Amino acid sequence: PRQKTGVRKGFGLSDWTRLLNVSKDLAQLRGQGIRRIRMDEIRQHNSIHNGWIVLKRKVYNISPYLAYHPGGEKIMKAVLGKDATELFD
Numbered sequence: 001p002r003q004k005t006g007v008r009k010g011f012g013l014s015d016w017t018r019l020l021n022v023s024k025d026l027a028q029l030r031g032q033g034i035r036r037i038r039m040d041e042i043r044q045h046n047s048i049h050n051g052w053i054v055l056k057r058k059v060y061n062i063s064p065y066l067a068y069h070p071g072g073e074k075i076m077k078a079v080l081g082k083d084a085t086e087l088f089d
Contacts, residue, residue, distance in 0.1 A: 007070060016068040026064055039083075046081025048073055054083040 020026065037052075037059045045052035051063045053076075062080075066073045079087060 007068065007072070011067045013068070013070075016065065019064070019068075023064075028061055043081045048077060048080070051076070051080035053079050053081075054085065055088055056085055 039054075042052050042054060042059060045061070048066055049063055051066065052059055052061050054060075062076065066076055069076055
C-alpha cells in the first residue's frame with residue numbers, strides 16, 4: 001500500500017478550497033477559450049512549476065495543486081506531461 005505523506009502547513013484541503021474560491025484564473029487561461037491540445041504540447045509541460053496531465057481526454061494544469069496533494073508532489077511528478085488516466089481509474 002502507498003504511504004501518504006503529510007502536507008505542509010497552509011496546504012491542506014481547506015486551504016485549497018479557499019484558493020479555488022478566491023482565484024480569478026487558476027487554470028491560467030488568461031481569457032483564452034478552451035482549445036484542442038496535442039500530446040506533443042502536453043509532454044512539454046512536465047515540471048512541478050509547469051505541469052499538465054491528461055485525465056479521460058481532458059487536459060489539466062495541476063501545477064497550482066501539487067503542493068496541496070495529500071500524497072505529496074513527488075508522487076505526481078512521474079505523470080506530469082503524460083496521460084494519467086490509468087493511474088486514476
